Amino acid sequence: MITGSTRLFGIVADPIAQVRTPEVLNAYFDKQGLDAVLVPLHIGAAQLAVAFDVFRALKNLGGFIVTVPHKTAAVDLCDEVSAAAREIGAVNTVRREPDGRLVGDMFDGRGFVAGLKAEGLDPAGRRALLVGAGGAAAAIAFALAEVGVGRLTIANRTRARAEELASRVSRFYPAIQVEAGDADPTSHDLIVNSTSLGMKTGDAMPFDTELLQPEQIVAEIIMKPEMTAMLRQATLRGCVVQAGRHMLDHQARLMGEFMTRVS
Numbered sequence: 001m002i003t004g005s006t007r008l009f010g011i012v013a014d015p016i017a018q019v020r021t022p023e024v025l026n027a028y029f030d031k032q033g034l035d036a037v038l039v040p041l042h043i044g045a046a047q048l049a050v051a052f053d054v055f056r057a058l059k060n061l062g063g064f065i066v067t068v069p070h071k072t073a074a075v076d077l078c079d080e081v082s083a084a085a086r087e088i089g090a091v092n093t094v095r096r097e098p099d100g101r102l103v104g105d106m107f108d109g110r111g112f113v114a115g116l117k118a119e120g121l122d123p124a125g126r127r128a129l130l131v132g133a134g135g136a137a138a139a140i141a142f143a144l145a146e147v148g149v150g151r152l153t154i155a156n157r158t159r160a161r162a163e164e165l166a167s168r169v170s171r172f173y174p175a176i177q178v179e180a181g182d183a184d185p186t187s188h189d190l191i192v193n194s195t196s197l198g199m200k201t202g203d204a205m206p207f208d209t210e211l212l213q214p215e216q217i218v219a220e221i222i223m224k225p226e227m228t229a230m231l232r233q234a235t236l237r238g239c240v241v242q243a244g245r246h247m248l249d250h251q252a253r254l255m256g257e258f259m260t261r262v263s
């Protein structure tokens with residue numbers, strides 16, 4: 001029941017109809033016993049700055065999720081962002097403080113790591129191969145470094161993007177060995193597909209799955225289909241596999257906690 005005292009939350013996107021966050025976050029609020037509701041907010045890029053000003057003025061707004069295509073633009077529109085979100089260059093969750101200030105952070109990568117940990121697959125100390133160097137890959141690379149991955153190799157079709165990401169992560173986490181390399185799973189404990197390959201039938205494999213060994217952990221961030229061709233191949237080769245939905249499920253909890261935290 002929405003009443004006059006219900007706290008308002010939103011998800012900002014363009015297009016909006018495909019977002020799953022309202023179902024997931026409203027279930028989270030219910031579970032926590034919070035008098036809160038999260039609604040879809042369809043806002044185009046040209047009006048994003050105006051919307052942020054309205055959000056500052058909206059006294060019963062607790063916060064909002066930011067997704068495609070606004071994650072990068074949101075960094076400069078917030079009044080404060082975490083150091084990690086600034087390095088990643090994207091914000092996906094914003095909390096409105098009681099004085100109206102908008103504080104942004106990024107949970108894409110942390111959701112991925114939390115999903116692995118929940119399955120007993122803590123990346124700390126493991127040798128990781130991250131295939132891809134786009135937005136999701138950047139968030140995952142920083143989150144893996146944040147929890148102390150043993151070594152991180154970043155491989156991407158456009159090699160320059162992998163090199164650029166590797167140097168940004170190593171500047172921020174100088175103690176972690178990070179380098180751009182080939183998409184060869186050999187000598188890695190954890191292999192992550194963070195490219196968009198696997199969404200469509202007939203997509204190429206993000207790396208040569210014939211090289212996988214039974215003891216390796218193979219994780220996916222594609223959510224549909226749940227079992228991508230890569231995960232099916234990894235399962236056949238005896239690997240421990242992690243599907244993409246875990247990333248979103250765990251991210252939802254982290255985003256809910258961040259938005260409802262009273263500073």
Ligand SMILES: NC(=O)c1ccc[n+]([C@@H]2O[C@H](COP(=O)([O-])OP(=O)(O)OC[C@H]3O[C@@H](n4cnc5c(N)ncnc54)[C@H](OP(=O)(O)O)[C@@H]3O)[C@@H](O)[C@H]2O)c1
Nearest residue numbers: 132133134135136137157158161194195196221244247248
């Ligand atoms: N599970 C979750 O919660 C979650 C969260 C965020 C995103 N995702 C999914 O993650 C995927 C990537 O999203 P993103 O935001 O990172 O996209 P993005 O910024 O556009 O990056 C796409 C990445 O895929 C690579 N790629 C695309 N087509 C390729 C091809 N034909 N061959 C080799 N590499 C190719 C790109 O390589 P180049 O640099 O060479 O172009 C780049 O590394 C999407 O499918 C998205 O749905 C899932």
